[in-house]
Amino acid sequence: MPDITLRQLSPYKWEIPVGAVPGMRVHGLIYADEALMREIRGDKSAQQVANGATLPGIVGASMAMPDMHFGYGLPIGGVVATDTQSGGIISPGGTGYDINCGVRLASTNLTREDLGKREKLRKLVDALFSKVPSGVGSKGPIKLNSKELKQVLTKxxxxxxxxxxxxxxDLEHTEEGGSMKGADPSEVSDRALQRGAPQQGTLGSGNHFVEVQYVEEIYDEKTAGAFGIRPGQITVMVHSGSRGFGHQVCTDHLEVMNRAVSKYGIDLPDRQLACAPFNSPEGQSYWRAMKCAANYAWANRQCLMHLVREALQDFFSIGPTDLGFRLVYDVAHNIVKLERHTVDGREMELAVHRKGATRAFPPGHPDVPAAYRPYGQPVIIPGDMGTCSYLLRGTETGMEETFGSTCHGAGRVLSRKAAIRSSKGRAIHRELEDQGIYARAAGKMSLKEEMPDAYKDVSQVVEVVHQAGIAAKVAKMRPLCVVKG
Amino acid sequence: MSAGFRELDGVTADVGIEAWGQTLEEAFSHAGNALASLMSDRGALAGDLLLDISVTADDRASLLVTFLNEIIFLEETEDFLPLEVASLDIDGNRLCSTISGSSYDASVHRRNMEVKAATYHGLRIEENKTGFRVRVIFDV
Structure with a gap:
């Protein structure tokens, strides 16, 4: 297949014209600089952006953020918004298997000095590793009966x-208050319930992590102050999702959507994009089930954060007041949201699919917590474990151009297999220790699969969204202790 | 002897496999073995536990995806580490299979990666002169 045509609109924006693949209803729009675009051209993700533009009811553009890479259905880093009032679709494959995979950032009263010497960091990472259930098929101390599980799904x-x-x-500082309304457990299969019951409060494997970090740099003092962030402060980041529960919800509803596609006469370039009109029985069924999975994930990150809070109190032998543990914010980066946006001067109700993309609402938006409202929604961008992570804020430009969306992380450049191959003979944990980062992982290959070279440079990704104006830099955090699945 | 499957290069965030066999059943079995090899290195598995799978689907592609997702479901809910597909029959839109494996024991077994699901993305089932060849991308 010939390469997709890409037209550079500005130093940070590239257009895929309508017609690049048959059936495009709107153009494609990729946020990247020249260097990132060279990497993007190396895989087929631009084609996936173009495929997204064929979805019925899509408005604006099929978009991708600078951390984009090849996924299934939509690329990771994709944003697709559909007009629910004129046949716009909802797509499980456009959401992802790990529904409401997301990240939260908490601040503490601790400083880098409190964490002190290397030996102390090593002990701290061990303490966190033993406290937080992690790894493949990890099960936690929280055992849920079916009544409790259903409460998790609705609350x-x-x-x-x-x-x-x-x-x-904590709830005020969580997207959607940590619970989407209208979640209906009756739309969820017994199989999903079986997968979900033992896994609440567990990290899982892959790129999920708990990190202890310190604030290295502040870019916007006023906003950082409002978010409760100051230089040298110790922060905690948690990255996890809806575990096997969400994976099963996606699997189940993809089968339903596969049948719906022919029922509604939808022509798709990729079966993984299977979808149904948002306002159809199949669409509504997925929507109500997806919200259950989203709620499962918010409960999961809440439980994980609580375990970290307890571990820190025990480790430093201090009480809650001295620790000063406080959730800054929690964002989802694999989700569909029903939102109101202005498109071509008309206000519309849109189903905004963010698959590996983060909501980034501007200053003054009613969905931003009151204390943060004058500054914009906090946006949390985790980097790889050897580099850094960022705290950003939403902007007006983002609201106008990307339905209030921005990037979600660094984005992979090496496959897991390629990462293992290229790390042969290297002790990744030792390389990290040389930089003062102490990492522990449940899986024997996790540190190799997740090594820093496997990812794009998160600073480059963040610079693009900052320069393009679809989010603004607030602070940068460096990792000290990393627990991986 | 060839394992009947290989892992594909160039799948950035996920894992792709290709499996082949003289019959559709053999190619599907090898795809199941490929999935088992992603879950653990299989070296320490006695294979003393046998689990039966029976699934139906509207077409071949769906049958393969549903079969593989059933193995993922068993691994997660039954703490079952699969060794290999012991038998597999396809009759129209129904697939019946027996999978050998072991109960997961943390002191003996090392799990490899968490496979979330078999996807339809880039799914291929091809018939050629020597038999069948399938490609599946797993979300991991």
């Missing part, structure tokens, strides 16, 4: 807070 993070696993203020 999300609130279920955890009601159980004493966190503070009510």
């Amino acid at each position: 999300g993070a609130k279920w955890a807070v009601d159980r004493g696993l966190g503070e009510p203020s």
Whole structure:
């Protein structure tokens, strides 16, 4: 197949014209600089952006963020918004298997000095590793019967807070308050319930992690201050999702959508994009099930964060007041949201698919917590374990251009297999220790698969969204302790 | 003897496999073995546990994806580490198979990667002169 035509619109924007693949309803739009675009051209992800533009009801553009890479269906880093009032679709493959995979950032009263010497960091990572259930098929100390599991699915993070696993203020600082309304457990299969019951409060494997970090640089003092972030401060980042529960919801509803595609006469370039009109029985069934998985994930990150909070209190032998543990914000980066946006001067209700992309609402938006509203929504961008992570904020430009969306992380450049091959003979944990980063992983290959060289440079990705104006830099954090699945 | 499958290069975030066989059943069996090889290195598996799978689907592609997703479901809910596909029959839109493996024991077995699902993305089932060849991408 010939390469997809890409037309450079600005130093950070590239257009895929309508017609690049048959059936495109809108153009494609990729946010990247020249260097990232060279990597993007190396895989077929631009084609996937073009494929996304064929989805019924799509408005604006089929978009991709600079951390984009080849996925299934839509690329990772993809944003697709459909007009629900004129046949716009909802697509499980356009959401991803790990529904509401996301990341949260918490701040503490601790400083880098409190964490001190190397030996102490090594002990801390061991303490976190023994406290946080991680790895393939990990099961946690939280055992849920079917009634409790259904409460998790309808209440999300609130279920955890009601159980004493966190503070009510945590919910104010979570996207959607940690629970999407209208989640309906009757749309969820027994198989999903079986997968979900033992896995609440577990990290899982792959790129999921718990990290202890310190704030290395502040770019926007006023906003950082409002978010409760200052230089040298210790922060905690948690990256996980809806575990086997969400994977099964996606699998189940893909089968339903596969049949719906012919029922509604939808022509697709890739079967993984299977979808149905948002306002159809199949579309609504997935929507209500997806919200269950989203709530499962918010409860999961809430439980994981609580375990970290307890581990830190134990490790430093301090109480909650001295630790000052406080959730800055929690964002979803694999999800569909029903949002109101202005398209060509008309306000519309859109199903915004963000698959490996983060919501980034601007200052003044009612969905931004009151304390942050003058500054914009906090956006959390995790990097690879050897580099750094970023705290950004949403902007007006992002709201106008990308339905209030931005990047979600560094984005892979090497496959797991290629990463293992290129790390042969290298002790990744030793290389990290030489930089003062202490990492532990449940899987024997995890550190190799997740080594820094396997990812794009997160700073380059963040620079693109900052320069393009679809998010603005607030602070940069460096890892100290990393627990991987 | 050839294992009947290989891992594909160039799949950035996920894992792709190709499997082949003289019959569709053999190619599907080898795809199941490929999935088992992603879950663990299989070296320490006695294969003393046999689990039966029976699935139906609308077409061949769906049958393959549903079969592989059933193995993933068993691995997660039954703590079952698969060794290999012991038997597999396809009759119209129904697939019946027996998978050998072992109960997961943390002191003996090392799990490899968490496979979330078999996807339809880039799924191929091809018939050629020597038999069948299938390609599947797993989300991991």
